Amino acid sequence: MSDLLQTPLHDLHVELGAKMVPFAGYAMPVQYPLGVMKEHLHTRARAGLFDVSHMGQVKVTGDGATAALERLIPVDIIGLAANRQRYGFFTNDHGGIMDDLMLANRGDHIFVVVNAACKDADIAHMKAHLEPDVTVTPVPDRALLALQGPAAETVLSALNPAAADMAFMDVATLDLNGVECWVSRSGYTGEDGYEISVPNDQAVALAQALLAHEDVEPIGLGARDSLRLEGGLCLYGHDIDTGTTPIQGALTWAIQKVRRAGGDRAGGFPGADAIFSEMAEGVSRKRVGFLPDGRAPMREGVAIFADAESDVQIGNITSGGFGPTVGGPVAMGYLATAHASPGTTVYGELRGKRLPLTVTKMPFTPANFKR
Amino acid sequence: MKFTEEHEWLRPEDDVIVVGITEHATTQLGDIVFVELPEVGTTVAKDDEAVVIESVKAASDIMAPLDGEIVEVNEALADNPGLANEDATGDGWFFKIKPSDPSQMDEYMDEAAYNDMIA
Numbered sequence: 449m450s451d452l453l454q455t456p457l458h459d460l461h462v463e464l465g466a467k468m469v470p471f472a473g474y475a476m477p478v479q480y481p482l483g484v485m486k487e488h489l490h491t492r493a494r495a496g497l498f499d500v501s502h503m504g505q506v507k508v509t510g511d512g513a514t515a516a517l518e519r520l521i522p523v524d525i526i527g528l529a530a531n532r533q534r535y536g537f538f539t540n541d542h543g544g545i546m547d548d549l550m551l552a553n554r555g556d557h558i559f560v561v562v563n564a565a566c567k568d569a570d571i572a573h574m575k576a577h578l579e580p581d582v583t584v585t586p587v588p589d590r591a592l593l594a595l596q597g598p599a600a601e602t603v604l605s606a607l608n609p610a611a612a613d614m615a616f617m618d619v620a621t622l623d624l625n626g627v628e629c630w631v632s633r634s635g636y637t638g639e640d641g642y643e644i645s646v647p648n649d650q651a652v653a654l655a656q657a658l659l660a661h662e663d664v665e666p667i668g669l670g671a672r673d674s675l676r677l678e679g680g681l682c683l684y685g686h687d688i689d690t691g692t693t694p695i696q697g698a699l700t701w702a703i704q705k706v707r708r709a710g711g712d713r714a715g716g717f718p719g720a721d722a723i724f725s726e727m728a729e730g731v732s733r734k735r736v737g738f739l740p741d742g743r744a745p746m747r748e749g750v751a752i753f754a755d756a757e758s759d760v761q762i763g764n765i766t767s768g769g770f771g772p773t774v775g776g777p778v779a780m781g782y783l784a785t786a787h788a789s790p791g792t793t794v795y796g797e798l799r800g801k802r803l804p805l806t807v808t809k810m811p812f813t814p815a816n817f818k819r
Numbered sequence: 820m821k822f823t824e825e826h827e828w829l830r831p832e833d834d835v836i837v838v839g840i841t842e843h844a845t846t847q848l849g850d851i852v853f854v855e856l857p858e859v860g861t862t863v864a865k866d867d868e869a870v871v872i873e874s875v876k877a878a879s880d881i882m883a884p885l886d887g888e889i890v891e892v893n894e895a896l897a898d899n900p901g902l903a904n905e906d907a908t909g910d911g912w913f914f915k916i917k918p919s920d921p922s923q924m925d926e927y928m929d930e931a932a933y934n935d936m937i938a
Contacts, residue, residue, distance in 0.1 A: 485850035
């Protein structure tokens with residue numbers, strides 16, 4: 449793994465006994481000695497610490513930064529209040545999703561967090577379309593930690609009581625462990641928690657300070673994936689990609705009314721026509737949740753059929769596996785709209801056998817956010 | 820007890836062979852969440868796919884180590900697949916096979932050779 453990039457926490461992961469794997473060009477911890485199942489359950493019961501420093505952190509600065517970003521992202525950024533965060537995505541000319549991301553209004557700039565595998569392309573995309581009107585500045589000198597779970601507030605408040613005053617999707621600059629951190633109350637597990645941007649050279653000390661709390665365990669990418677799957681959250685490149693639109697991806701909620709047809713700032717982003725047409729006329733397929741009836745996990749790539757005999761495929765699974773909190777298999781994927789009502793029984797083909805699944809609303813586990 | 824390169828253990832018990840996977844294998848696989856066993860009475864050839872194991876990470880196939888007939892499977896794994904993690908060489912066994920050619924056992928490793936392989 450010598451050609452892989454390392455996060456500032458690399459040596460700490462190794463010291464903690466992590467199994468390191470390649471992910472998006474980085475050596476990342478997939479699990480620690482606790483194991484994926486217990487790491488998952490611990491995060492839902494108490495708190496887990498995740499290294500997500502591989503993700504891209506970018507500042508967009510300058511007068512009109514919000515209006516400029518609205519040219520690439522179909523969400524309400526001008527209306528995003530100071531110290532608030534919002535989910536969004538870059539779209540292409542066909543309305544496909546180039547990447548999904550988080551946007552925060554940090555007063556004098558918009559702070560954007562994008563996926564590791566897309567970050568170089570995203571930065572190039574923003575620079576090409578937004579400069580010189582505004583300045584796009586990658587922030588490679590900061591690590592990113594996620595502290596997730598019902599005990600996250602207690603744990604972070606011990607370092608700075610102001611953490612407890614933040615509501616879901618608030619952002620703040622907090623002194624943690626003597627260092628200026630950029631904190632958001634959000635995450636990727638369906639649990640309450642925080643994401644913390646910290647200078648690279650202070651990241652290990654902060655991680656150790658958080659891990660010193662008896663409620664906190666280090667959590668790897670394996671449990672991060674099962675947590676977000678139970679939370680019904682998309683993994684870019686699997687559940688959404690350039691071939692899926694936000695409407696097909698069941699992400700219409702992320703496009704605020706002001707950017708929709710008839711809104712004050714309707715359109716003006718790539719693929720607006722395609723997206724508005726789908727909003728008006730409906731889509732032929734959409735992203736749904738599935739609960740396989742048996743115990744066998746159904747993973748990415750499993751083909752879905754309307755019944756046990758039909759030759760006509762009506763969908764496919766894009767993410768699936770065992771949900772430790774659910775106590776059984778869970779999956780998400782795309783399904784022809786005619787079959788996509790919750791409660792519908794469909795069939796997945798697994799090792800040559802057709803096995804029933806039930807179309808299900810997501811999340812699979814109740815979201816536990818501090819509203 | 821004998822061992823295959825695929826991390827199966829084979830334990831003679833009267834005229835049948837009990838088959839499971841080693842603790843080394845279950846540790847590598849991680850938490851096992853589903854085991855699909857063959858049907859009792861199935862005749863298998865060596866290297867036929869016999870068992871599917873799903874861990875939290877991925878699906879893996881276990882091959883029949885011998886020619887023969889499956890005479891019993893560990894039904895307890897259907898409800899509690901984690902037995903394979905908890906007691907790999909005991910309660911976590913997969914199936915019992917009645918070998919048609921018991922001499923096929925000779926080609927497999929003894930415990931010392933297996934331990935060398937995984938060392």
